[in-house]
Amino acid sequence: MKVKVGDNVKVLAGKDKGKEGRILKTIKKDNKVVVEGINIVKKHIKPNRMNEVGSIVEVEAPIHASNVKVVEAKKAETKKAKATKDVKEEKAPKATKTKATKTATKTTKKTEKKAS
Numbered sequence: 001m002k003v004k005v006g007d008n009v010k011v012l013a014g015k016d017k018g019k020e021g022r023i024l025k026t027i028k029k030d031n032k033v034v035v036e037g038i039n040i041v042k043k044h045i046k047p048n049r050m051n052e053v054g055s056i057v058e059v060e061a062p063i064h065a066s067n068v069k070v071v072e073a074k075k076a077e078t079k080k081a082k083a084t085k086d087v088k089e090e091k092a093p094k095a096t097k098t099k100a101t102k103t104a105t106k107t108t109k110k111t112e113k114k115a116s
Helices: 072-090 099-115
Strands: 008-011 020-027 032-035 040-045 055-060 068-070
Touching: 008 032
Parallel strands: none
Antiparallel strands: 008 020, 008 068, 020 032, 040 055
């Protein structure tokens, strides 16, 4: 499966086509995912000892993993590319000393030593 829990995905097919959400759960055996706010179905809850009154609850049902695609990965890649580009610009190459500058620094050091 190319998606994992926590990925932001866009639905490509089905009644919620075009919507975006975050993956809450993956079911690898069936190759399905549960996406937050997508494929909402109504589940009828039967009365029991814990819940004296039955109810109807809306829950997210799983959809096939081939019907979603990751949308945030591209944004993260572009941010990384920009960040590395900025770092490269900050680290300017060191200026190499020419023979003339080397001799000039040597002579200034010698004169400083003689003066003191």
